[in-house]
Amino acid sequence: MADEKIFVVDRVVTKPGCARTFVDRYIAEYVPGGRGRGMTLDRILVSPPVWSDDETNVVTIMW
Numbered sequence: 001m002a003d004e005k006i007f008v009v010d011r012v013v014t015k016p017g018c019a020r021t022f023v024d025r026y027i028a029e030y031v032p033g034g035r036g037r038g039m040t041l042d043r044i045l046v047s048p049p050v051w052s053d054d055e056t057n058v059v060t061i062m063w
Contacts, residue, residue: 008039008063019046019057026061039063 014022023044031041042062048055 007042010059010061010063012059012061014057014059016056017053019059020051023059026059034063 012022023046026044034041040063045060045062047058047060051057
């Protein structure tokens with residue numbers, strides 16, 4: 001059992017124009033605490049892969 005991995009996936013739909021701010025704050029404020037609890041950040045995906053002022057983005061974070 002010690003070799004088993006648990007994956008945590010956070011999926012957030014941001015308000016239009018807020019994806020970049022959300023990702024920046026997540027990295028600055030949440031990631032350090034997650035790492036402190038032994039979590040390893042695998043990736044952050046933004047869809048569509050463009051910072052848009054007029055559309056929502058889906059941010060998927062995998063630990």
